[in-house]
Amino acid sequence: MEVISLVLGPLCILGYTEFTEIHRVEWYRQLQNNQRHFPVSNDGTLTILVLAVLGYIGYLILKYQEFSLLPPLVIVLGISFVYIGIALAVVVIVQVFTVKSTDFLLSLFPLNYILIGLKVIRNSILDWKDRECDKENSKLGSKINKLSKSFHISKNWLWLGFIFMVPVLGIVVLTLTLFGQRPDSMILAWTKTSDWNLSQHVAPPNVQIDEHYLCTVAASGHRKIVKPYRMGIRHGHRVIVNRQLCVANAFEQILEEKIPRIHKIIRxxxxxxxxxxxxxxxxxxxxxxxxxxxxxxxxxxxxxxxLFDAKPENRIAMQYISKIK
Incomplete structure (x- = not known):
């Protein structure tokens, strides 16, 4: 059940973001209607994914590997990886949790990972049997032996895992820097966003698209195709305006002026x-x-x-601008 929840959890999050119109775009991109920006910045997505994968790897090591066949250092690294996953889950919860909307659902999967991670660490420590260490006759040998023995004592794994988190994170940051990630990408991933708890940017106000009308919706297509050329006002909201929308509205005006009864039926x-x-x-x-x-x-x-307007282009050009201040 744990594995199923760890696999389905991210899929449920993706489904929720799609259903609630949370879009993977940068904070400065203007959105429409009730759309929102993603809680993780694109600049730090790769870093967050790598840390999440480490969390999964740590869980798999501790859950499914036979401890008697594993070197103690590998076990400690597995605990470090799980710690990293738990820390990442805590940050996710801080970023998305709210009691004012259903966004608290986004925190259920990271909370689940925290509980599973703590459980697998606890079980690992309880199931482990201390190994006997070879004794060295020399003073230097006994010091090395004493240090080595600390890896074999399960009660030491908790603090050893924390210690090893530092070099592991350092290696991750240095490696990702070679692939174009900034050294502070772990921080920017959460702060270089808008609409969320840790966000430090304010996005432009959303453009309201009147979803009652096909031409208005069509104006929200890709810019190269629908060719929007300015903003306008419709039903008290700012809307994206292209020529097709202006032509349709100008046509409706003529119908309303010339044949109001037929216009009412058509409307x-x-x-x-x-x-x-x-x-x-x-x-x-x-x-x-x-x-x-x-x-x-x-x-x-x-x-x-x-056919019915002496200055047709003037009529078209005047659509949606009379109320703009």
């Missing part, structure tokens, strides 16, 4: 059927597809605008 039908579709659009890739699907309608809207 009712669109609200009833467009909203359920738009509500399901969460991915920018799907928004790209909607943008392309709306292209024929956009050309039709342009045709009507140019």
């Amino acid at each position: 009712t039908v669109y609200d009833n059927y467009g909203y359920p579709i738009a509500k399901k659009i969460k991915s920018p890739y799907v928004a790209d597809i909607i943008y392309y699907l709306m292209k024929p309608a956009e050309y039709f809207f342009l045709l009507i605008i140019y």
Whole structure:
């Protein structure tokens, strides 16, 4: 059961972040609606992953290896690795825990790891049988023997594990520095973020995307495709504006001015059927597809605008800017 929980735990966290729209982007990236930034900075992700893997390796050593076949130093290193995993789990809990939302669920897996880690260390110490050390006749030999014997005494493993954490972390930091990680990446991973307990940055305010309307949602696709060119105001919220959205709104204005009764019917039908579709659009890739699907309608809207407006481009350009201060 322990192994299953250690495997499913990270998967559950990924599922939760997807469900609650927590996105793996840097703190300075502007998000939409209820989206939030990830609690770990991209700059420190590799470091955190390596430390987490060490925690898993330590657990596997202590849980599944036959102690009688292992050198004492390997056992001590396994305990050090578990200590590192426990320390990492504590930091995760400090970063994400809150009683104001369901984000406290993110702390359940690291808490579970802490309990499992402490349990496997305790069992390792209780199950170990002290080994006999060879005695040396010389004074130097007896000193070495005394130092060596400390590794064979299980009650010493607790503090030896803490001591060995320092060189292990030093080696990890030096190695990761060679791969482009900063020496302080273990700290930046938690502080170079926004929206979380240890965050030291404030992200730009989220842009509100009106999910009732397909054209508005389509404007949230990839920039190279949907080509947003400014911000606007819609229903009291700042929104991303592209030409397709402006054309659609200008077309609706003309319908409302020229044939208000028919406009009301069209609006009712669109609200009833467009909203359920738009509500399901969460991915920018799907928004790209909607943008392309709306292209024929956009050309039709342009045709009507140019037929019934003396200054069609002025009307299009004025969409969503009248209330901007």
